[in-house]
Amino acid sequence: MKFKMNQPELSSFIKEEAHKLGFDLVGLAQAGPFEETQARLLEHIEQGRIAGLAWFNAERARFSCDPANLLPGVRSIISLGMSYLNEAVEPEVIPGRPRGKVARYAWGQDYHTVLKARMEKLFERLKAHTGQTEARLLVDTARIVDRSAAQRAGLGFWGKNTNLINRRFGSYFFLAEILTDLELEYDPPAWGTCGRCTRCLDACPTEAIVEPWAVHNDRCISYLTIELKGAIPLELRPGMGQWVFGCDICQEVCPYNKKALLGQHAEFQPASPDDAAPDLLAWLRMTETEETFRPAFRGTPLLRPKRAGLRRNVAVALGNAGDPATLPDLQAALAAEPDPTVREHLEWAINRITAAQAE
Numbered sequence: 001m002k003f004k005m006n007q008p009e010l011s012s013f014i015k016e017e018a019h020k021l022g023f024d025l026v027g028l029a030q031a032g033p034f035e036e037t038q039a040r041l042l043e044h045i046e047q048g049r050i051a052g053l054a055w056f057n058a059e060r061a062r063f064s065c066d067p068a069n070l071l072p073g074v075r076s077i078i079s080l081g082m083s084y085l086n087e088a089v090e091p092e093v094i095p096g097r098p099r100g101k102v103a104r105y106a107w108g109q110d111y112h113t114v115l116k117a118r119m120e121k122l123f124e125r126l127k128a129h130t131g132q133t134e135a136r137l138l139v140d141t142a143r144i145v146d147r148s149a150a151q152r153a154g155l156g157f158w159g160k161n162t163n164l165i166n167r168r169f170g171s172y173f174f175l176a177e178i179l180t181d182l183e184l185e186y187d188p189p190a191w192g193t194c195g196r197c198t199r200c201l202d203a204c205p206t207e208a209i210v211e212p213w214a215v216h217n218d219r220c221i222s223y224l225t226i227e228l229k230g231a232i233p234l235e236l237r238p239g240m241g242q243w244v245f246g247c248d249i250c251q252e253v254c255p256y257n258k259k260a261l262l263g264q265h266a267e268f269q270p271a272s273p274d275d276a277a278p279d280l281l282a283w284l285r286m287t288e289t290e291e292t293f294r295p296a297f298r299g300t301p302l303l304r305p306k307r308a309g310l311r312r313n314v315a316v317a318l319g320n321a322g323d324p325a326t327l328p329d330l331q332a333a334l335a336a337e338p339d340p341t342v343r344e345h346l347e348w349a350i351n352r353i354t355a356a357q358a359e
Contacts, residue, residue: 010130011185014078017125021118022265024169025081027153027187031067031074031179037148038065044214052218052228064143071136071179076186078122078178079153082115083263084108085172091273096325099277100317103222103246104172106301107276108268113299115139115176123178136179146175150190157192160212161200161250165192170260171251200250205239209250221247225313226305231341232316237348242317244278244310245302275300280318281329287311288336311337312345319349322356 018026041061147164156164163171208219270276286296293307334346
C-alpha cells in the first residue's frame with residue numbers, strides 16, 4: 001500500500017527503517033557531481049599516487065564523480081554505514097607457530113553479501129510506501145566515490161589517512177548507497193579535523209601516506225596483499241610485517257578509533273581467533289592447491305587475492321616472523337609449488353630466516 005508522505009516524513013521513514021535493519025549510520029544527500037573529489041582524484045592520478053590500478057584512469061575518475069552516470073534522473077543518495085569494529089582477538093601463542101594478521105573488515109562474512117541483503121530489504125520497504133522503483137543499490141562494486149557521498153550525507157569527514165572518520169564509530173565502518181529519483185530532505189555535510197595529529201603518517205611502515213590526505217597506492221600494504229598481481233617489491237616486504245590480507249595500522253593508531261563504539265553485528269565477528277590472527281603454517285597448507293584453498297575461504301573476502309596471492313602473502317609473513325622452526329615447512333612448500341611468483345617469495349622467506357640465523 002502506498003502512503004503519501006512529504007519530504008521530511010519520507011526522510012525520517014527511511015532513516016528509521018535503515019536503523020531497524022541494522023545500519024549504524026544513515027544520511028541523505030543531494031546527488032550532484034562531486035567536483036572537489038574529481039579535481040583531487042585527477043591530481044592523484046597525475047602525481048602517480050594510484051599506480052598499480054591501471055583501470056583507475058582519468059576517465060574512470062570523472063565518471064565516478066557524477067552519480068547521474070549510474071542512474072539517469074537521480075536526485076538523492078541514501079548513504080548507509082555499518083560498523084565492523086569488534087573486540088580485539090587474543091589467539092593462543094604456540095612456540096614455532098607464528099601468526100599472521102588479517103584486516104578487521106575481513107574477520108567475518110563478506111560484507112558485500114551482508115550489506116546488499118539489508119539494502120534490498122530497505123528498498124522493498126521504501127517501494128511499498130512510495131511505489132518508487134527507479135533506484136540503484138551500490139555496495140563497493142560500482143563506479144562511485146563512496147566516501148564523498150558519505151561525507152556529503154553527514155556520515156563522516158576525511159581523515160589524513162584518506163579514511164572517512166565518524167565521531168562515534170571511528171573509521172571502522174562499511175559504506176553503501178541507494179541512488180534514487182526521490183526528492184528528500186538532506187543532511188548537512190560532515191566536517192571535522194585531525195588537528196595536528198600525524199600518527200597515521202608516522203606509523204605507516206611502508207611510508208605509503210606521503211602527506212596528509214595523500215596515499216601512494218602502490219606502497220600501501222592493503223594494495224600489496226590484495227590488489228597486486230605478481231611479485232611484491234623487495235624493499236617493501238620487510239615493512240609488511242605479518243599482514244597477510246589488508247592492513248589496519250593507520251586505523252589502529254587513530255585517536256578517534258581508540259574511543260569508537262563497538263559494532264553489534266555477528267556477521268563480522270570472527271568464527272574463531274584463527275580468522276583474525278591465522279596460524280601461518282596452517283594457511284601455508286590450506287593454500288597448497290585450489291582444492292584446499294577455495295573451500296577453506298569460501299564466503300569471505302579472502303578469496304580476492306586468489307590462491308597464489310594469499311600464499312605469496314603467507315610466505316612474506318613467515319619470512320618476517322623469522323622463526324627457524326618454520327624452515328622445514330617452507331622448504332617443503334617450495335619443493336611442491338608450481339607457481340614461479342609464489343616460489344620466489346618462499347625462497348625469499350627461507351633466505352631471510354637463514355640469514356638471520358647466520359648473523
